[in-house]
Amino acid sequence: MIETFELALPHGITLSVRAAGQPGRPVLMFLHGFPEAAFVWDEALVRLANPAQGGWRCIAPNLRGYERSSAPAAADQYRVRHLVQDIAALIDVVTADSPTPGRVGALVAHDWGGAVAWNLAALQPQRMQRLVILNSPHPGTFWRDLRHSPAQQAASAYMNALVRPDAAQRLSADGYAKLWAFFHGMSDTSAWLTPALQAQYEAVWAMGLQGGLNYYAASPLRPPTAHDPAAAGVQLPEALLHVGVPTLVLWGLRDQALLPGLLDGLQAWVPDLRIERLPDASHWLLHEQPDRVLGLIEAFVNAARP
Secondary structure (H helix, E strand, C coil): CCEEEEEEEECCCCCCEEEEECCCCCCEEEECCCCCCCHHHHHHHHHHHHHHCCCCHHHCCCCCCCCCCCCCCCCCHHCHHHHHHHHHHHHHHHHHCCCCCCCCCEEEEHHHHHHHHHHHHCCCHHHHEEEEEEECHHHHHHHHHHHHHHHHHHHHCCCHHHHHCHHHHHHHHHHHHHHHHHHCCCCHHCCCCCHHHHHHHHHHHCCCCCHHHHHHHHHHCCCCCCCCCHEEEEEEECCCCCCCCCCCEEECCCCCCCCCHHHHHHHCCCCEEEEECCCCCCCCHHHEEEEEEHHHHHHHHCCCCC
């Protein structure tokens, strides 16, 4: 059974949350990406809350800017330090009555949620025992390939369209046609995108798209253009790159936006690393292969149960 509620954090941000499992149990936290929301983790929450699969307390917040979570208007309020602050504060709140206050058993994250998770793991590794990433590039390999890989630059070109002032209007037009293209163009959606799931997406999108788009506007990790150096104009500090917690990366190799080359050299920054490549999955691997993806997550997080 999925619970929904809102949590006010000490720094003035409120996050709407979906949860399953008994309070007081060890916590798993799940972070979504764009253009999704916390509901995409519902099957994972129910499965891993089941005592037969670990009996975790499972928490999936809507990130700031999404659904009913706080949505600051200024794009600079979506810089990584603010996003990391949100999740660190949320971990404190939801683990207060757990066996490990201030620390989750694992942080599991996809897409933009993964960007937040990579940074939290680098800056505050004490917040998690393990890290699971689904098709979300490590900032070091993404920064490298946005500067030096023509193929990744071309694959990521859509990011520069998402920072346009009229992006929300364009994505909302014609029944969210351009948003649906993110799914239909990469995945056989007939196999998983049911009318009920489609309605869940559109209900969230109707609450506003600008919050999610502000993640792109706030980040310099975009392909360079003639008018914007983007990734070529920044230096990433080493403190943001080294992740010491045990990490599982699940990667759908048919991802057309985030190419498999982003996995190359990852172990230099993440020494305790396991990579599972899914040849027949795309960016939307959680939907396309839920049994395999959730089985891999379950085995990994339960192997080091606190």
